[in-house]
Amino acid sequence: MSGRHNTSSPECPRGFRRGLVLFQRLIRRGIAVCVALVLAVLLGAPAASAYWSATGKGSTTAAVTTLAPPTNVTVPSSSNSNVSVSWTGSAGTPAATGYFVSRITGSTSVLACGSSPASPIAGTSCTDSSVPEGTHTYLVTAVHRSWTAVSAASGNVTVNNMDTINFIVQPAASATAGASLQGVTVELRTALGLKLMKPGVQMTIGIGNNPGGGTLSGTLTATTDTWGEATFTGLSINKAGTGYTLLASSPGVSGSVSAPFTVTAAAAAxxxxxxxxxxxxxxxxxxxxxxxxxxxxxxxxxxxxxxxxxxxxxxxxxxxxxxxxxxxxxxxxxxxxxxxxxxxxxxxxxxxxxxxxxxxxxxxxxxxxxxxxASTAAIIEFVQGPVGTANGQTMAPVTAQVLDAFRNPLITSANPVTITKVEQSGNLRGATPQYLAGGLATFSGLSITGKGAYHLMAHYGTLSVTSAGFNIT
CATH class of the missing domain: 2.60.40.10 (Immunoglobulins)
Structure with a gap:
């Protein structure tokens, strides 16, 4: 028997033969992979990568930060159905990429201002529209990627959907001063222009345009009934004018101006x-x-x-x-x-x-x-003429007056009255010019030195008069 094992021998166990065949196939595939790797390196192909798991110990450091919530969420204490909301944006890093707003009513929360986590608001204010009547608060949530940070709640805002006032019975086109105007009726309306049937709302009426400077009299306040209507009766305006208007108003509601009308004068009195x-x-x-x-x-x-x-x-x-x-x-x-x-x-x-x-x-x-x-000067005359006296002695006062053409005396004068002696003989002393005072020019210190018969002459402008004769003895 040969020392080499024959795999094809029938005496060889079947399992051994199967394992030997698999081993030969792996060897061939391994050689092929090696050849492929060598070619890839030579031809510039990307390097292959591999990973494996391992266990062990090590250390490192990492920075940890938090998205800051918005602050100072502010709303008015009362509003119509359009509520203004504002806040102070998030501070620090990371910066918020936007905000969404929630309206809280009791235990119910709804998204507001058209915002949502998927559609945040870029700014720091918004208007929440069509808000139902009631008392609400607001929350604002900052967003940064998947992070969120919620603000503290705002203060309460009480929403009243009353938005405008509308005249449903206008003042008459013409009225008489002091007479009662036609009864005027107004109604409440919502922001959508719908009639608001709300009783107990106090309304006030006054003059809008006031061309005659008139005063509105009568019952100037009224309260809405169950239909949301208020009627003002007994109104009147005391001054005539064209283009008067009335102004209806109520706290927290936009006022309304009536159609123009005319107020005419009453009967002559x-x-x-x-x-x-x-x-x-x-x-x-x-x-x-x-x-x-x-x-x-x-x-x-x-x-x-x-x-x-x-x-x-x-x-x-x-x-x-x-x-x-x-x-x-x-x-x-x-x-x-x-x-x-x-x-x-x-x-x-x-x-x-x-x-x-x-x-x-x-x-x-x-x-x-x-x-x-008195009119202009036309006459001058002596009121008290000179009276004879002893030589050199002071004469009794001499007075003269100036009259107009109707013999009305001039009470005062801009020019003085002067007095002279007609005769050449003798010497007149004390003839100081005198202004009219109380209608008279008075000469109190006249004297003549030189015995004989004399006449005095009074002058005012171009006017003059000669006295009766007198003797100095």
Whole structure:
């Protein structure tokens, strides 16, 4: 028997032969892999990789950080259905990439402001829309990748869905001053413009646009009924004007402005006269114009109808009225339809303080004071002429006055009155020029040296007068 084992021998066990065949196949595959690796290296192929598990001990370090939550979540204490929410963003590292907001009502939490973990808000404020009535708080959650950090809750916000007021019964297009306006009714509406049937809400009415500077009177507050409506009655405005509006308001609700309307004057109830308080004496109507206006009880000018006015004065001089300066004399003027007033001028030849009066049927008489002063100087005369006296002695006081053409004395003067001696003989002393005071120019220290008959002459501008003769003895 040969020393070499024959694998094909029938005497060889079958298991041994099978193992030998497998071993030969592995050897061939191993050689093929080695050849492939050598070729790969030579041809620049990527290096192969492998791993294995191992056990053992070692040490290292790692940084640990936390996403900070937002702070200062703020909401108003009360709001309509659109609630404003703001907060202070997360501080530190890592920085938040966004935030989502939650509204808490009781034990229920819902996402708010259109935000969510998948759709965070980039900023630090938002508006939560269509919030139901009630009391709510808000939470804000910071987001960084898979990390989140939740804020403390905000304060409470009470939401009232009342958003606007609407006029359902407007004021009448025209009203009379002082008379009751048509009853005005308003209603509550939600932010969506729907009628809000909420009773017990206090409403206030006032003037919006105020072209006449009027005052609104009546019941200015009302409370909504079960239909959410409030009616204001007994309203009135005292001043005429075009384009008035009413403004309805309630706390926390947007106010509403009514349609425009007109307030017209009531019936004439009084006359009011205005004009200059003084003028100079004249034979013509030169003082004015005086204006007489008819008004209602609230001071509004009245333009309806014709009103005849009778004119008078308590002067004892020659007086007259005219519709134009220097015009023909009249005793009446008329306020015609479409106008609220009429004008006139007054003249009087006698200086003094008088009352000009106006009367009209059905209306109380009105008066206005007029002070008439002297016109321009036209006459000078001695009031107390010189009286004879002893040679060189002081004479009794001599007085002179200046008058206008109607013999009204000038009370004061811008220029002095002077006095001279007519005769050439003798010597006049103490003739100091004197101004008018109280209508008189008084010369108190006159004396003449030289016996004989004399005359004195008083002068005012171009005017002059000679006294009666007197003797110095």
């Amino acid at each position: 009084q006359l009011v006269v205005t004009g200059p308080a003084a003028g100079t004496a004249s034979a013509a109507a030169n003082i004015g114009p005086f204006t007489v206006q008819r008004q209602d009880a609230y001071g509004n000018p009245v333009i309806a109808g014709n009103t005849a006015l009778t004119l008078s004065s308590n002067s004892s001089g020659t007086k007259l009225f005219a519709t134009t300066a220097g015009g023909s004399a009249v005793t009446t003027v008329t306020i015609v339809a479409g106008s609220a007033s009429a004008s006139f001028y007054y003249g009087d030849t006698k200086a003094g303080s008088y009352s000009v009066s106006i009367t009209a049927a059905g209306l109380a008489q009105v008066s206005t004071p007029v002070n008439v002063s």
